[in-house]
Amino acid sequence: xxxxxxxxxxxxxxxxxxxxxxxxxxxxxxxxxxxxxxxxxxxxxxxxxxxxxxxxxxxxxxxxxxxxxxxxxxxxxxxxxxxxxxxxxxxxxxxxxxxxxxxxxxxxxxxxxxxxxxxxxxxxxxxxxxxxxxxxxxxxxxxxxxxxxxxxxxxxxxxxxxxxxxxxxxxxxx
Amino acid sequence: xxxxxxxxxxxxxxxxxxxxxxxxxxxxxxxxxxxxxxxxxxxxxxxxxxxxxxxxxxxxxxxxxxxxxxxxxxxxxxxxxxxxxxxxxxxxxxxxxxxxxxxxxxxxxxxxxxxxxx
Numbered sequence: 466x467x468x469x470x471x472x473x474x475x476x477x478x479x480x481x482x483x484x485x486x487x488x489x490x491x492x493x494x495x496x497x498x499x500x501x502x503x504x505x506x507x508x509x510x511x512x513x514x515x516x517x518x519x520x521x522x523x524x525x526x527x528x529x530x531x532x533x534x535x536x537x538x539x540x541x542x543x544x545x546x547x548x549x550x551x552x553x554x555x556x557x558x559x560x561x562x563x564x565x566x567x568x569x570x571x572x573x574x575x576x577x578x579x580x581x582x583x584x585x586x587x588x589x590x591x592x593x594x595x596x597x598x599x600x601x602x603x604x605x606x607x608x609x610x611x612x613x614x615x616x617x618x619x620x621x622x623x624x625x626x627x628x629x630x631x632x633x634x635x636x637x638x639x
Numbered sequence: 640x641x642x643x644x645x646x647x648x649x650x651x652x653x654x655x656x657x658x659x660x661x662x663x664x665x666x667x668x669x670x671x672x673x674x675x676x677x678x679x680x681x682x683x684x685x686x687x688x689x690x691x692x693x694x695x696x697x698x699x700x701x702x703x704x705x706x707x708x709x710x711x712x713x714x715x716x717x718x719x720x721x722x723x724x725x726x727x728x729x730x731x732x733x734x735x736x737x738x739x740x741x742x743x744x745x746x747x748x749x750x751x752x753x754x755x756x757x
Binding site for chain 2: 479481485489494500513517521599629
């Protein structure tokens, strides 16, 4: 299996098929990230698509390192751009946030619990938890993507994870 | 170390969500405009570049003759007279226009590719 870096360089030389492999490899990560950040799933998929198209246009500027972090940074910036244009009264659509895919009832219940718990977090905590815990970026990669100081990212992740665990435990007991 | 704290249980839950999001339809949605664009972009760029290169190459022989006339010391024929100079200059200017046009076309294509990849 070709590495991300090799595929990215192939894509930069104009090989669309190499980029398609990267899209297949990271669609779950990027769609998951945008769904956790954006208000609605439809909007989230638009953001994910925009992120991949931006990545395709800028693939020549990829200089090695973690491709996932590079891609997640692009997706996060797409989210920020969209949020700037968004009307302030738009809030999370709890019903629409459920992932409508062929999954078991138990797994769906887990998804709903996790989504609900995630939405209780303050936005900056949620962003850091989504980038570091869900997308798997290191704290320094998340700091670079968001522009938050490294210490702030660590603090947000620590508090966010604690709050998330507490929420999930409460929902399990209930 | 706090900076590398792992939260494997939560990460596994998130990954399970991400796996359920795998979809061929989404890949197609992303790739369709990319493939569509590639279909006309490559022939267009190579066509324009080829025209530019062809125009430039077609002028080389004329340019050489003009340079010989313009700079008599370059050639073996030292019998250049004053009368030949204006014609040579005109010829050189005419060639230069073609060369400049070809260079503009080539640079335009290069700029297009670079800007798309930047």
